Amino acid sequence: MSMAGTSFSLAEHLPALQVVIPLMAAPVAVLIRRNTPAWSLAAVITWICLAIAITLLNRVLDTGTISYALGGWAAPWGIEYRIDRIGAFMLVIVSAIGAVVVPYARASVAREISPDRQYLFYAMYLLCLAGLLGIAITGDAFNLFVFLEISSLSSYVLISLARDRRSLTAAYRYLIMGTIGATFYIIGVGLMYMMTGTLNMADLAQRIPAIAETRTVLVALGFLVVGISLKLALFPLHAWLPNAYAFAPSAVTVFLASTATKIAIYVLLRVLFTIFGKADVIHVEDIGAVLMVLAVVAMFVASTVAIFQDNVKRLLAFSSVAQVGYIILGISLVSQTGVAAGIIHVFNHALMKGALFMAVGCVFLRTGSMSVSAFAGLGRRMPVTMAAFVVGGLSLIGVPATVGFVSKWYLIQAALEAGLWPLAVLILLSSLLAVIYVWKVVEVAYFQEPPSFRHDLREAPLSMTVPMWLLAGGCIYFGLDAETTFGIAHDAAGSLLGVLP
Amino acid sequence: MTLAGHFPYWIVVVLMMVGFYVVISHGNLVKKIIGLNVFQVSVFVFYIAMGKVEGGTAPILTGQPETFSNPVPHVLILTAIVVGVATTALGLALVVRIRAAYGTIEEDEIEDQETEG
């Protein structure tokens, strides 16, 4: 085979490689059994994944949706990998976070996971990444379930790797609730298959409208939405999330917070708009209204609970539940602006929460504690880390020149366009709650003296601060120049809603 | 495709409810896993019943015209069973480690330890 031939076929098979490379690398990491080589492998693999994802996104933006028949079996019988705008955007988000977290993880994992298990961390990490990428790329409803379980099972393991024994119960709880969610999803898929005889999403979309009013399909929709809502931690199905985030190793929290719930939101978009889009169930069955109410409640309740947390990771976890509320709120408006606002907040929230959890991880590395009081005096002792925390916090609040502002802007614009100005007021009011819980930590960091026995506190290593500032810098950069990200989100929303091809 | 009556679906519903109830109501971590298993098995039954055609045989080509059961759900559920086994294994492994860390597998006792500590 000539070189030209090889490179040609490689380019053609990028959709498969996107998933297969990390999937294959995971067992290799286990076989290596040594921590540093496993880390190097993970680093190389994740950056390759990012390169592939960016290539695919560019290709999708240039030439439109990519359809790839896995193993040469044509859809709808074979499994189709189908990459459209939103899918490619999710691939980039997930693999970018994946690539940034690995360098960060080196020092953090060395501190938080016992040495005999660190290579397992990297193996599970790659597996989880493969699962998440697979969800974003597949066009097959059942295949999606398999990837969902790959990513979920590996994330249970990742959470339980921490030294704190509470991580075990958190992982267990997540396992129970996650499995129920996934099982609900598979019931929904089964019911749809019973009615249509197909598992291919594009095919389902064609067949559903004719039978949308049957009870079976509506029950299927119910199972799907509830199951996915469990996975994306929509209030009140969020109970697994706070402890899972709080007690997992910091690198895991960063990764999961920025990707796992986000990919579940993507699945929800797929179900509501791709599969059931033509049937317009979101209007017909008032799903939009239900989601909207739950989203608003999540924004207020979770933010309020966050204010009263002492563990900063738990605080940020509750904030995540609230932020998921904003995303769902945007989606529930079912307008191009609203869905775009939701999608862009998926990206923006991944950036800001990633930066914030990384900052907390740096603090944990140096202080060994995650309680608010451990932040005392860190404004002076760890200025780089705390500056990143402030940037991430300001993004959460939605201050101009940060990504949070962009999200908020479009969310409110969507609410006003829909004529729902009380909703706009609620969004703004709830963002004030973020001021309180962010400032609670900032005040301690900048106004309290560090305890005298901690005179040796110093800044986190560069390997952690550089990835952290990549994300924090992204919060500012994409807050000022949001044209690219918003353009993609807006077009993706357009094609989901059927406004654009 | 004729379905084999509604009987299997009643079984599915009953199994599902039983499993769900066990997961929610029991404080014993192992029993919760068992409940989860029952819950998942109901889905397996559901898929298998869905694919079954009354009087149909396994879809092996013998050259004569025959009625086949739909093999796709059966294949799918093989995958789901594998996933279920993996979940159970992982869940039990976690329970073993919880037992090592807390000395108990009762949810309320674990909670007591946490609130004390």
Next chain:
Amino acid sequence: MSPEIAILLAVALPLVGAIGVVMAGPWPNLRETVTLAVGAATLAVVAQIAPAVMAGGRPAVTVFEMLPGLTIAFKVEPLGMIFALIASFLWIVTTIYAIGYMRGHHEENQTRFYAFFAVAISSALGIAFAGNMVTLFLFYEVLTISTFPLVTHHGSDEARKSGRIYLGILLGTSVCFQLLAIIWTWTLTGTLDFTDGGILEGKASAGVIGVLLALYVFGIGKAAVMPFHRWLPAAMVAPTPVSALLHAVAVVKAGVFTVLKVTVYIFGIDFLRDLGSSEWLQYMAAGTIVIASLVAMTKDNLKARLAYSTISQLSYIVLGAMLVNSWGVIGGGMHIAMHAFAKITLFFCAGAILVASHKTEISQMGGLGRAMPLTMGAFLIGSLSLVGLPPLGGLWSKWYLALGALEAHQLVLVGVLMLSSLLNVAYLVPIPIRGFFAEPPPAGDAHDEHHAHATDGIQEAPLACLIAIAITVAGCVILFFYPESLFDLMRQVAPIP
């Protein structure tokens, strides 16, 4: 240098200065030299733009597109020119003053102080030159956040508490009301550019316009219209140079400046006058003028009294805007300058008294005029300018505001302005009078026991402080004799029919 580059430089220079200050941190002399040099350079750059604007030019520059249709853009018009000139000029004066004050008062964290000060000035200039509402809002919030470390400079519990009020009210109002109004405007009109004659005419019903106007006026918390004024007294916990420049000039003027700008360039004064949506806001402003003056009389702490005086004076400008006629807008715009020079003088004096005598309460200041005649004299001049007596600048702005009230057939508001002048006399003038004529309070404290009087041994403030005070006092006088250029600039904003 083209005006476009000058605009960008004016916003960027203080930021560069902030970095320079941080790098020069370990060497106080170098650090202060950097601040002064950057201040002078900024003023020079800002002054460069002025001739073009006075000649009727509107230099504009678009930096980049933040979101489709929403740009970060600058466009200099006369109102912004006035604000920018004042802010950058008084920055230098305040820096001179701060050198004397911060050293004389042995403040800590001076590097942080100068650095954030520079960032605050940069954002004030950004507000002044903003070409659309998004740009303005961006710098508005940066100004809020960059002044937070200045307000909480001492890091004490009191400072932290005040910081919470400060941030809570300013962020709260701007996020809940102003941002909502901005996005609402955007969905109604599809543009946020500041345009002569406004952009909202014919785009919404009178009711919506009324709600929007209220959202803007109360959303601009920095204008301190009651009931959203509590942050300003809270901010007085900051070192005096901060109170002087930021909470008498840059921050609060950014607020009223935004009110004026929104009234003139988003709504359009003719449009608002026809609708009559602003009439109840005139009374809100008038109420704030009177109530804040009354509260000021009850305050014994000098800085608190000055803070309430500022709240009252700010509402003059809001009132000018809400009168929605040319005289009102001209009076409001001129009052930005007049009040700036007068009030900064008063704060400088308050700080000088603190440095020299460690006194904060007015009741303790009897007889202080004998020890500090220059400071007390300057205080008297500043007070009289606020009252509006010739030969001091404050006369002009009050004059035009009263004309505006007459034009709007609001005799009640003319009365309010008169009453407020009397109240100004009542709460400001007694301070220097007591300083010169009252007997010093007896020294009762143990550590004062070797003094016969509490004022013994007190000397004038540091020279740097006195120089700054002299400059601003001179400003009050000069503005009385040469108000033409100010008037001409404002006439461009609101042509006299």
